[in-house]
Amino acid sequence: MYQLFIANKNYSSWSLRPWVLMTELAIPFEEQMVLFGGASNWDRFRDFAPNGKVPCLKDGDTVVWDSLAIAEYLAERHPGVWPSDASARTWARSAAAEMHSGFTTLRGSCPMCCGIRVRIDEWTPALKHDIARIGELWSDGLNRFGGPFLAGKAFTAVDAFFAPVAFRAQTYGLTFGETADAYVKRLLALPAMKSWYEAALAETWREPAHEDDVKRTGTWLEDRRATA
Incomplete structure (x- = not known):
């Protein structure tokens, strides 16, 4: 079975792409979440992804990194990834x-x-x-x-x-x-x-760099996330 490596659902837009694609198309996979950890991301993500980033798909000994490459890999093996027309x-x-x-x-x-x-x-x-x-x-x-x-x-x-x-x-x-x-x-x-979205709200992890990025954007009106 495929293994899909992702990071925090609250933050990781790149991880969402293959995750939602595979979930909506009912392509079975095992989710492997590795949380963001600031400057240590490279070292920890390199354990499964050659570019040290998420998402990353493993299919046996085959490793596919980058969300667009994952979509194309899946398209070669499953119908419906791209339109038939x-x-x-x-x-x-x-x-x-x-x-x-x-x-x-x-x-x-x-x-x-x-x-x-x-x-x-x-x-x-x-x-x-x-x-x-x-x-x-x-x-x-x-x-x-x-x-x-x-x-x-x-x-x-x-x-x-x-x-x-x-x-x-x-x-x-x-x-x-x-x-x-x-x-x-x-x-x-x-x-x-x-x-x-429900899983993202349930997360209690906070990654300072991501939090700071959001704070720079504007005025926080509401935080709906669970707390530790």
């Missing part, structure tokens, strides 16, 4: 790759922290640009392929790659336009997303 599949791969390599301002300004509610203090032009582009991209996919997911009727890898943005929208009150905002609600209502 060639046009939708091309669009989905392009959109997932854009998310994978882009939107750096959104990542830096709005780090994933599932259990917090934050009011953003400074809406920079770069942040507004990232949010506008995501809204444009989502609306394009939903209108082009008919929804309810980005590339058609079924949840696929492209939706998994944007799943962390849905949690960011919830945390920071982000809006992307009527069509895109409805899609956020659909993502958050998925069984796998609800399961991840």
Whole structure:
């Protein structure tokens, strides 16, 4: 059985991608959680991942690191990871790759922290640009392929790659336009997303660097996480 190495569910947006993909597609795996630990992440994560990062997938002696590589590895072995229609599949791969390599301002300004509610203090032009582009991209996919997911009727890898943005929208009150905002609600209502969110709220671990990143974003309105 696959082993999927992830970090804290409250923080780890990259871990969420393969986790929600495999869970929604009912691809069996064993979850291996290794908590963030500041400067020691490299040493501890190197025990299972050559790049010292999460997520990492192990399939017997095969090790697959990086969320996009994991999606492609799974696509070679399981149906439904990408859309079956060639046009939708091309669009989905392009959109997932854009998310994978882009939107750096959104990542830096709005780090994933599932259990917090934050009011953003400074809406920079770069942040507004990232949010506008995501809204444009989502609306394009939903209108082009008919929804309810980005590339058609079924949840696929492209939706998994944007799943962390849905949690960011919830945390920071982000809006992307009527069509895109409805899609956020659909993502958050998925069984796998609800399961991840409940587990994130139950976590009592706090990683100072991640906490500081969120505090720099704006004013904390609420902390819904369990305490030790």
